[in-house]
Amino acid sequence: MSSIRQNKVARLLQKEVSNIFQLNAANWFPNTMVTVTVVRVSPDFSFAKVYLSVFGKMEPKECVELISAHAKMVRGELGKKIGKQLRITPELAFYVDDSLDYAEEIDQLLKE
Numbered sequence: 001m002s003s004i005r006q007n008k009v010a011r012l013l014q015k016e017v018s019n020i021f022q023l024n025a026a027n028w029f030p031n032t033m034v035t036v037t038v039v040r041v042s043p044d045f046s047f048a049k050v051y052l053s054v055f056g057k058m059e060p061k062e063c064v065e066l067i068s069a070h071a072k073m074v075r076g077e078l079g080k081k082i083g084k085q086l087r088i089t090p091e092l093a094f095y096v097d098d099s100l101d102y103a104e105e106i107d108q109l110l111k112e
Contacts, residue, residue: 003043008027009086010039013048016081017092020074021067028070029063032056037097041090048110060096067094 002010018036025034038051052067054060067074071092079089 002041006041006043006045009045010041010048010098012085013050013078013084013090014039016078017050017074019081024070027102028066029054029056029058032058032063034063034067037099038079045086046090048092050092050094052094053097053100064094073080 014036017039021028021036025032033055035055037053037054040049040051042048052060052064054063058066071094075089075092078092082089088108104109
């Protein structure tokens, strides 16, 4: 169960990581839209799991690998933006959010 503070920090991280992706989207993943859907933060705020939805020409796994290669740069930019609000800039791990595929699969099963 997440605390209120964890939820606030997760929302802040989601907003700031989204802004970082918007600024670098043209260079990193052309003709592809990447959306930060969910951020989950550990209780000590030192680690965050970032779930991404990918739409466009790039494969989701390929896109997440590319973002993971730039994780240090993303964390550095994040530290500059939230450095006054958090004591520690969390380590970031990126994952593909497959909740839409899962919901679609359940919908198909229910229709049968």
